[in-house]
Amino acid sequence: MRRVRYESTGGPLFLEEVPVPEPAPGELLLRCEAIGVTLPVVRKVTEAAEPVPLGGEIAGEVVAVGAGVTRFQVGNRVTGLCFGHGYADFALLDEAMASPVPDTASAVDAVALVRSxxxxxxxxxxxxxxxxxxxxxxxxxxxxxxxxxxxxxxxxxxxxxxxxxxxxxxxxxxxxxxxxxxxxxxxxxxxxxxxxxxxxxxxxxxxxxxxxxxxxxxxxxxxxxxxxxxxxxxxxxxxxxxxxxxARIARGEPEVYERWRQELWHLYAEGALKPVVHGEFTLADAARAHEAIASRSNLGKVVLRP
Missing domain, CATH: 3.40.50.720 (NAD(P)-binding Rossmann-like Domain)
Structure with a gap:
């Protein structure tokens, strides 16, 4: 599979071929359909002392589950925050961070709406x-x-x-x-x-x-x-x-997190909340996506589409 990586602080982003990861206990393996680009991740590339995995918001189809997973199964569409390598064709997502995507919503809408x-x-x-x-x-x-x-x-x-x-x-x-x-x-x-x-x-x-x-x-x-x-x-x-x-809410108050998630989807379904996508970039164009965020030129959400 393809994955975006960089080798030094401020260094260029590049694609590499790596094996598809295996889900550990409590993890989901997603085929990524949309990946949200955020300012904190962009800043990590330019400011972190050592290279870090490019994670963030991902949405897609569950293709495998690790031991102990009970809330989701293969074929489900989910979105959530990936703390590992998220800029990839496939990515791992902790079950606790995963939320279902309604059938009426696209993966792009999911990453534009849920975390942001x-x-x-x-x-x-x-x-x-x-x-x-x-x-x-x-x-x-x-x-x-x-x-x-x-x-x-x-x-x-x-x-x-x-x-x-x-x-x-x-x-x-x-x-x-x-x-x-x-x-x-x-x-x-x-x-x-x-x-x-x-x-x-x-x-x-x-x-x-x-x-x-x-x-x-x-x-x-x-x-x-x-x-x-x-x-x-x-x-x-x-x-x-x-x-x-x-992060404090996501980790320490899961019931609040879930209530807010449901409210967002409700407002979206009613047409009261409309996520706007600035642009959809391929994995190969991840550097351009980062530049849109770094230059503050984006109008709405910036999304990668593998």
Whole structure:
């Protein structure tokens, strides 16, 4: 089978031929139909001290199961987070991380919706939204962000949703998601204050994000971009910062994880939540897919199709 790999930090991605892996106890072997490309994986290629497996969101058909697997069988269509080599024709998925894909959904929809949607829904839930509030979403055109904009409206009940983007070329896309206003990160003012900010960027954006909050407003930080906030900026206006990490929910609160998953598919089936795919790339074009993420040029989810 084919697999994408790299040999040194920042090194080029290349295809190699390797044997199809065997599922260990508790594992599923999937024939990959779609693979989601994420910013954390892209960053690992350029920042990790040693080469790491290119994992992430995968969806496809179960072709073999390891000992002890009880929830799935050969022929089932599933999606989940692969911590090993996921950029491949076949990949291993821990049964605990697997979720069924409805017959009405494609594998591409599954990788665009489930993991990114779980992060978006989790960040929104952490903000404790109340109907009628105003929300601001950074990275609003990203794989997670474009779902967050939609969820703030349909799940959070926001009366006003502001989409923050890095490039004016993304403004029309953000408005197509039902955002009321679109701002640029570089704008001197981010407009009228909002009740909560869902931030997927971090770094230098934390300061204007915090400044955009009303007194008592909440900033949910769920990016891997780091950043620093001054305590005084919190004290003035009694604002709060809430950290959210999807891995904690997936590993420690499986019942919440499952409830969110079912809610996402329900909203999808109703047409209330519409995942958008920026582009579908072959395994051989994995480097181009990474570049779309690294350059922040993507509008929606970037997907590999073996």
């Amino acid at each position: 949607g779980m992060v978006a829904l989790g960040a929104l839930t952490a903000a404790r939204p109340e109907r009628g509030e105003a929300a601001l979403v950074t990275a609003a055109a990203s794989g997670v962000g474009h779902l967050t904009v939609q969820l703030a409206r349909v799940r959070g009940g926001a009366d006003r949703v502001v989409a923050a983007v890095s490039d004016p070329a993304k403004a029309d896309f953000a408005r197509s998601l039902d955002a009321d206003d679109v701002i640029l990160y570089t704008d001197d003012s981010w407009g009228d204050p909002v009740d909560y900010v869902l931030d997927a960027v971090g770094g230098h954006l934390l300061t204007p994000a915090l400044a955009s909050l009303t007194p008592g407003g909440r900033l949910v930080a769920y990016s891997s971009g780091g950043g620093t906030i001054q305590a005084y900026d919190l004290l003035v206006g009694a604002k709060s910062v809430i950290g959210f990490q999807m």
